Amino acid sequence: MVVSHSIFVDLTEDEIDKARKMLGRKPNDLELAMIDAEWSEHCSYKSSIPILKQLPTEGPRVIIGPGYDAGVVDIGDGYVVTLHIESHNHPSAIDPYGGAATGIGGVLRDILCMGTRPIALLDSLRFGNIEDSSHSRWLFKHVVRGISDYGNCVGVPTVSGEVEFDECFERNCLVDVVCLGLGRIENLVLAEAKHHGDSVILVGGSTGRDGIHGVTFASRVLTGKSETERSAVQIPDPFMKKLIIEATLEAVEKGHVRGLKDLGGGGLTTGLSEMAEKGGCGIEIELSKVHLREEDLSPIEIMISESQERMVFIVEQGHEGEVCRVFEKYELPYSIIGKVTDGGNLAVKVKGVELASIPAKILAKAPIIHRRSIEPDYIKNLREIRKPELPSDLSSILLKLMGSPNIASKRWVYEQYDHEVGIRTVVKPGQGDAAVMRLPKGSFLAIKADGDSKHCYIDPYNGAAGCLSEACRNLISVGAEPLAFVDHLQFGDPGNPEVFWTFSEAVRGLADYSRAMGLPCVGGKVSFYNEDKVKNTAIKPSPVIAAIGRIDEERWITTMDFKDEGDYVVIVGETRSEMGGSEYYEYIHGLVGGTVPQIDFLKEEKTLNVVKDAIRKGLVKAVHDISKGGVMVALAEMCISGGIGASIDCSKIPSHDLRIDELLFSETHSRFIMEADGTHIDELSRMMRDSDVVFSVIGRVGGDELEISYKGDKLMSIMVSDLRDRWSLSIPRCMGEL
C-alpha cells in the first residue's frame, strides 16, 4: 500500500507516476481513488491480458465475446444465450454465507445487464479436506447455505456444479458461480453510453459503506488481519435482486434503455467509466443525487462503494418517465444521477462543483504489467515418482473411492438448491453428465462446469486442457454439440514468477484445445492472489471451465443410468497409464505426482464426434464420460443411477501393458462408457470402426452386483446397494448428519 497521498491506495509509485503523466497533472485524492479501483488487477486484468490474447474468441455463433459483462451466443430462432462466470473467493473465505450469496448476485447482474433473463446457475466449489478439517466443513456448509438462500429466493434454478476438496484450499476456498441467460436477440443491451444527452439512472439498493475497497481487497493475498476487512464484503439482498431482475427486463421491453451496466467491483467508478469508454462518450454525474444508506459518505466512498443490488441505466432523453414508472411499480429506489456528455471524460460533481474529471480512456487502460515466468522446481520433482504397491483387495479400494468426497454423491449440496424453478430443467442434478435446459421452440441447451486442480498442479498445460475436454465430454454425453465456453482462472500471486508460469501454461493448454476443437472462448475471469498466508503457498492452479452445447431434438437427450438387463456395455477410447493427479493415487495412496492425462486432439475430435453421432442415430441408451476415479467409478455411477448391476471383463478394455489398478482407475481423457441393446450393437460397432475410434464391448448390464473379471478370473463383485450407500452417505456423514 502506498500512503504518498492523504488516502490509502494499492497503486505502486510507478503507476501513480504513469497516471500523472497520462493526465498531464497530479490527480487529486478522489481521482486517485478512482484510478486505484479501476487499475486494480481485479478490474483491469493488467497482468493477465497479454496471456489471455491466445484464446480464440470468434465463432459462427458468437455475437459478443470477452470484454463485456457476458458472452452472447446465437442459438437460432431469434434467441440468444448469455454466459458468464464469476468468483467470490476472498469474501467467502471470511464470510462464507454472505460472500457466496453476493457472488451469485454479481453474476446474475452480469447476465441481466445484457438484457437477458438469468435461467440457470451452476456452482464450482473448492474447499480443504472436509474429512479432517472442521474449518473447511464450516466453510462448505455456509457457502452452500449462502448459495441456497440467495439463488432460491431470486428464482433462478441452480442446475449443476461440481465440488473439489484439497488441502490447498483450507484457508482460501474457491467459490465460482456460472450464470446462463436467455433473451430475444433484438432486446440485447450493451454497457455503452453512446448518445450525448441520454440520462444516467441509478436503480436499486442504496449506496453505503459495504464493499469499500472490495476490488483492491480481491487483488491482495488474504492475511490474518483479513477478518477485520469484513467491510470489504458486501451485504446480499436477494429480494431486492429479484425486483431488479423483473424491473430491468420490463424496462428493457419498453425500448428506450440504450445502455445497461451492473455495479460490481469498483462500484460507480468502474460502471460509469466502462460505459463511457465503450460508447466513446463522457458521463457527468452529480453525487448529491445518489440515494445513500448513510448520510455522511464522502465522495470517494460513494464512487468506490460496492454496495450490492445496483444497476445503472442509460435511458434515451425524453423517455425517462416511461422507464422510471417501471421502477415505481416495483417500489425500487432510483435516482437520475447525470447525463451522457460528448467530452469523453468521467466528471464527478457535488452540488455543481466539479471534484473530478478524468478521461474514461485513462481509467480503462491500466498500464499492462509483463510478468516474469519461471517453471517451478516442484513440477520437475513430481514427474518421476515410484508406482505404489499393487493392492491385493480391489473391492475395498473401489468402495473407499466411492466414499471419497471428491467422487461421492453431491446430493447433500444440490438438494439445498431449487433446481426446478423456471420449469426448464430437463436433465437434473445427478441424472446425467451435464444439465439440460429446455429452450423456446423445442430445442435444448446443455451446460456443465468442470475443474481439476490436482491435474493442473502437476501439469498446468495438460491439466487445463483436460478440464476443457471434460466439460466438452460431459456435453457430448447428454447429446449436445459444444458451442462455446467461459473460463475462470484462479491462481496465486502473479508477482511470483512460478505462479505466473502455471497461469501461462494453463492458458496455453486451454488455447490449444479450443483452437483444435474450434470452440470459442466467449468470456471469463481471472482471480489472482489466492494464497494460504499461514503456509505461505499458493492454491493449486485452478482453472474452471463452463461450457454450453445445443441439442436440437428431444430424442437426443441422454442420461447416464444403465437401463435394461442384457444390454451391452461399450467403452470408447484407449486407457493409458496416466495416473498423475488421479483420485486413486491421491486418495488411496496419498501420492501426488506422475504423468497426468494428455489429449491427442485428433483422437479427441474423432471420439467426440462419433459418440455424438451414435446418440443422434439412437444407437445408445446411456452415456457417461470417464473422468475422476477412472473406468470403475464411471461404471459404478451408471449402476447406481440405474439401480442395476453389470458384469464386466476388464481384459477387454483397450490398453497396452497396463497394471490392473492402472486399467481400472486411470483418468485418461477421450473415453466414454455407453449402453447399447442387441438390435443396435452391430451398427454401433460398425460406426466406431468406420470412424477409426478405439472401442470394445466389455460386458453386459444386469443383476444386482457390479462384477469385474479379468479373462474369466473374478476380480471383484460388489452389491450395487453397497456402492450406492458408500457413495451417497459419505458427505452427509462428513457433515455430521448421520
Place this chain on the structure above:
Amino acid sequence: MKVAVIQFPGSNCDLDTLHVLNDIMKIRADLVWHRCEDLSGYDGVVLPGGFSYGDRLRGGIIAAHSPIMREVKRMAKDGYPVLGICNGFQILVEAGLLSGALLRNSSLKFVCKWVNLSVVSLRSIFTNDLKRYSLLKMPIAHNEGRYFIEEGDLKELYDMDQIVLKYVDGDGRATDEANPNGSMDNIAGICNTEGNVLGLMPHPERASERILSPFGSDDGRSIFTSMIEYMRRR
C-alpha cells in the same frame, strides 16, 4: 372462463404457473399484480410459489396483507377455487384462509426433490377428479414447509376430511423416511371446510409435463384438471 395468477413482489413461480394454465391446460390465465383490488371477472385464483417479500419475518406473512388479498378472501367465501402452491400455501395460512402453520423444515435446510404424494381426501375440488389413495409424483422446493397444527385442530381436520395430500413412500405408506420436512402426520396439503381452497407445498406446475419429470409422469395436471372441471360445472 379465466384464472388469475397473483404476482407479489418476489413471486417466482408466477410465469411457470401461467405457462401451465395457458399452454398445457389451454385455459385463459392472466398475471395480476398484487396492488390490483378487483378480481371480478375471474373464475379462479392461483397464488404461485416463490419468496414473496423475500420471506421477511416469515414466509407469506407480508403478502397476506397485500391489497389483493381482500379480493382473494371474497372469492374464497363465494366458493371460487383458490389454489396456493408452496409460498401461496404459506400466504393462505397467514391470511387465515387455511388453518395451521408452516414452520422451518426439521432438517433446518432448504429441500428440493421429487416426492410421492397420496391423495387421502377427495373432498377438495382440486382432487375430486382423482381416486382416493392414488399416488402423485411432484417436486417440492422449500425451506419452511413443516406443517404444524394443534392436536385438537388436527383432529378437526381429520373429522372434516380436510387433509388432502400426504407425503408417502412408493407403496403409499406415510412413513418418517417419506416425510421430507417433518410435517405433522406427513401432511403436504390441506383444504378449507368447503373444499374450494387448497394449499399444498409440492409444485403441481412443475409436474405437468412429461419432459420435466424424471419418471416421465405428468401427475401435477390432475390438480389443474379438477380445478378446471369444477369451474366448468359451477
